[in-house]
Amino acid sequence: MNILEAIQNRRSIRKYKQDDLPEEVLHRILEAGRLAPSGKNFQPWKFIIVRDEKLRRQLAEASARQYFMAEAPVIIVACGFPEESYARMGRYMKSWVVDVAIALEHMMLQATAEGLGTCWIGAFEEKEVKEILGVPEEVRVLALTPLGYPAEEPPPRARKPLEKIVSYDRY
Ligand SMILES: Cc1cc2nc3c(=O)[nH]c(=O)nc-3n(C[C@H](O)[C@H](O)[C@H](O)COP(=O)(O)O)c2cc1C
Structure with a gap:
């Protein structure tokens, strides 16, 4: 599957099979996140892989x-470190939200390429x-996604058509 195909x-998947995923598949998904770009390459992120059913x-x-999230064998919790991120993006904001979002989307696309679903x-x-996961105070949670085989x-x-969302040379 090439990138555009992924x-x-x-799709946002809201029904999952309970089958576990092979360790090497999970590893490739995490690797796709690890290689994501970030402001000043600060990589202000941590991803918690939750397998425990009660959690x-x-x-x-x-x-x-x-x-439906708990049906999947894994939930990824994407965390960011605001104070460790590039502080002057566009000269007005910290980059951590963007950084963590890019990394999580990388993972979600690799998951699609592996035949897995996310949401x-x-x-x-x-x-x-x-509280559930013992995340320190200064760390922020940006998003979660279930990860498993789609049911x-x-x-x-x-989606909006390109003509509505793109312009050339001027706004
Ligand atoms: C910032 C953000 C928050 C979202 N929150 C939820 C959510 O809490 N529950 C859910 O089922 N889907 C959630 N979604 C998924 C969107 O509903 C979904 O991406 C959108 O409807 C397009 O559908 P698709 O992902 O299948 O293309 C969220 C998506 C984004 C980007």
């Missing part, structure tokens, strides 16, 4: 009770997630 095939259920509970989870209570094949969701 991008085209990726997965607690994380789903803390994510607006999206219990970006943004609806979660950060305080609860941090559904959702159709593609609509």
Whole structure:
């Protein structure tokens, strides 16, 4: 699968088989995140791989009770270090949100290429997630994703056409 095919095939998956994934597959997915670009190459991130069933259920509970997350054998919790990130992106913001998002999306695309499903989870209570996993105070949780073999094949969701989202030479 080339990169555009992975991008085209990726879907938010909300039903999972319980089959575990091979260690080497997980390793390639994590490697795809590790190689992501980041502001000044600071790599202000840590990814918690949650396999424990009880913890997965607690994380789903803390994510607006999206219990489908716990069906997958793995949940990845993407954390960022604001104080270790490039502080003047565009001269107005810290880069950690962008950095961690790029790395997680790299992982999600590699997961697609491996035949696995993911779903970006943004609806979660950060305080609860941090308590469940013992995340230090200064570390922020950006997103979670379940990772497992899909048990559904959702159709593609609509996207705006290129003419609406691209302009040339001027805004
Ligand atoms: C920042 C962000 C937060 C999201 N939060 C959730 C979520 O909490 N639960 C969920 O089921 N999907 C969530 N999604 C997935 C979107 O609903 C999904 O990407 C969008 O509808 C397009 O569908 P597709 O991913 O299948 O192309 C989120 C996506 C993003 C980028």
